[in-house]
Amino acid sequence: MNSYDIAVLAGDGIGPEVVEATLAVLRKVDARHSLGLGFTELRAGAFAYRDTGTDLSDEVFDRARKADAILLGAMGWPGIRHADGTELAPQITLRQRLDLFGGVRPIRAIPGVPLPLVDPRAAKIDFVILRESTEGLFFSKDKGVVTRDQAEETLRMTRGTSLRLARMAFDLAGQRARRLGRSGRVTLVDKANVFRAFAWLRQIFQEVAVDYPEVRHDAAYVDAMALDLIRRPWDFDLLPTENMFGDILSDLAAGLIGGMGFAPSADLGEGHAVFQPSHGTAPDIAGKGKANPTATILSAAMMLEWLAMRDAGDAMAEAAQEIRAAVDAAFSEGLRTADIGGTSGTAEATRAVLSALR
Template sequence: MSRYNISVLAGDGIGPEVTEEALKVLRAVQQMHGTFDLEFENNGASSGQFLKMGKAMTEEQFAQCKSADAMLMGAIGLFEARHQDGREVNGDVIFRLRFDLDLYAGVRPVKLYEGVPGPLRDQGKGIDYVVVRENIEGLYASRTGGCNVRDEIATDTIIITKTGTKKIVDYAFRLACKRQGRPVDGKSMVTCVDKANVLSSYAYFRKIYDEVAANYPGIEKDYAYVDAMAFYQVIQPSQYDVLVAENMFADILSDLSSATIGGLGLAPSGDIGDRHAMFQPSHGSAPGIAGKQIANPIATILSGGMMLDWLGEQHQDNSLIQAGKDIEAAVAAVLKEGIIRTGDIGGKSSTSEVGDAVVRELINQHEEAQP
C-alpha cells in the first residue's frame, strides 16, 4: 500500500471547520479504495499563532511542509494579525511556502456545477475553465522589497523573468492538453491575459507566451487585455478553456471568476510546483462566521480532490487519480440534488451536514460500481 504524508494547516477562522470536512471526505475515499494510506499531520502555522507567540510559521513547521508529500490548507488570516507596515501576517505562511518551495503555478478551476444558482443571465453553454496564475513573480515579488520614503512616496516593482514566464505558460499549455476544451465547442485554447498594449513588462510576458505556444501546435493561441477579460468572464465564460496571467492580474480575475459560479465557497485551488504542492479553498478565513457551522466546505473538499489528482500524477498512482475524480463526482451529485447546501448558495444546511452528504454519495457511488 502506498503511503503519503499530508501536512494539514487548518489555519484561522472557518479554516478548521472546512478542513475537518475535507479530511472526513479524504478518509472516506481512502477507506473505499484501500490502496493508499494518507497520513495527516497537523501544522499549527497561522495568524492565531502569530498573535500568541509572535511568529506565524516556525522553522519546524516550514520543515514539516517541505518534507510532506503534499499540503492541505483551510484558510489563514486574521485582520488584527499584522506587521508594523500594515501587511497581514498570513503572507508569512502562504507566500513563504509559495516562494521558498517554488509553487509557481496557482491553479484555480472555474466550474459551474449543475444545480448551483449561478448569477449570470446566460449559463446554457456552461462554465468550465481554469485560471493559471504565475505565483512567485509579477507585482507580488515586491511584497517585502517595496520602498516607502518618508511615508510620502511608496513604490513596488513588477518582476517578469524569462524562466518564470516560460514555466507558467508551459504549465498552462500542458494543462490544456489534458482537458476537454472550452464548453462552447470543445476547442483547446490557452488565453494569454496581460496589459501588453501599455506596459513593456506585459509585452514581454506575451512575447514569451508566443515562444512557448509554438511548441503546442494543437492548442489554439488566444489573447486578451486584463480589463477586457474581466468583461468577457461575465459575458461569455463558455468561450474559455485555460487562462494564463501574471500574479496580481490572475489573483483578481480568479476571484471574479468565482462569483460567476456561485461564490468562493465553491472555488478550489492549488499552489503547484514540480516537487511540492499546496491545496486550499480560494476563500479567506471569514472569522466573523467562525464556529457557527455555516461555512461552505465544498471548496476545501474539492481542493482535497485536486491534491489526490496531483499526488497520483506525481507518483503514477492511478488509484489516487480515480479517488480525486470520485470526490468531484460526489460533490457534483450533492450539488445537483440541491437538498443539502449551505446558506451562501441558497440552502440551510450546516458545514458538517454538507461533508456528511458528500461522504454518503461517495459510498453510494462506490456500492453502485461494485459487480
C-alpha cells in the first residue's frame, strides 16, 4: 500500500482545534478506503515565533517541503508582531518559497446553511476565486520603503506566473464545466482601466483564451465585481485575479455562503500544495470549543482530490466526495454552528460530519 505523508501545521488560535477535527475525518475515510495517509505534526506560527524567535524554521520548512501535501490550520496572533508592526504570516512565506502561485478559493452554498441573500438563486452559488498567491501587491511584503514623509509598496506581476495562472484558470473552468454539466466561463478581475499592469494582464489572458475555445472568456473591473458578487453571484464561474484583489474578494465571497467558517482553500504550485481554511486564528473564540471546522474539513477534501490528480488513485477522489457529501448532509439535517447562530461547537460539528460519513 502506498503511503502519503501529510505535513500538518496546526498553527495558532483556533488552528489546532479545527485541524484536530479534520484529522478525525481524514482518519475515518483513510480507514475505509485504505488511503495510506500518514500525518507529521510540525510547529510554526506566531507562538512558535514567541518561543523560538522564528515563525517557520528551516527545519520545519524542509520537512514540510518533502511531504506529499501540507495541511495548515491558521497562523498569526494580534499581540505577537514583527518590530515594524506587521503580523507574522508564515503561510505567505510558504506560498512564496514553494512557488504556490494558484490560490483556489471555492465558494459554494452548502444545503441547510442560512444565506444572507434572500434571492432563491443564492442556493445555487458555486464559483471559484483563483487568487494569484506569490506576486501582485504581496510581492512587496517585507520590501516596502517607509520614511517620515512617504510610504511606498510595489506591485509586480511576471509574464511566466501570469501565463501559469491563466492556464490554471481555463483548465479549472473546463474541469468544472464537465463536472457540473454546463459551459465554462473565465472572468478576469482587474483594474485595467487605471493601471498598465492590469491592461497587460488582460492581454496575457486573451492570448491563452485562444487555446480554450470551449471556455467563455471576459473581464471585469474589481470594483464592479465587488458589486456584482452581491447582486448576482450565481452568474459567475471562475474568477482569476491579482493577489490583493483575491485576498479581499475571497472574504466578501465567503460572506455570501455563511462566513469564513465555510470557505476552504488550496494554494497550488507545480510540485507542492498547501490546504487551509480561508479564515484566521479567531482570538476571540480560541480555546473555547466554538470554532467551525467546516472550512478546514473541506480543505482536506480538496487535498485528497489534488492527490488523486497526482496519481494517488480513484479512492482519494471518492473519499473527497464522501467528505463533501457528509458536510452537506450534516447541515441539511440541522447542524448549526455558532457562527451561523447555532449552538453546536467544534466537537459536535465534527461528530455530525463523522456520523454522516455512512
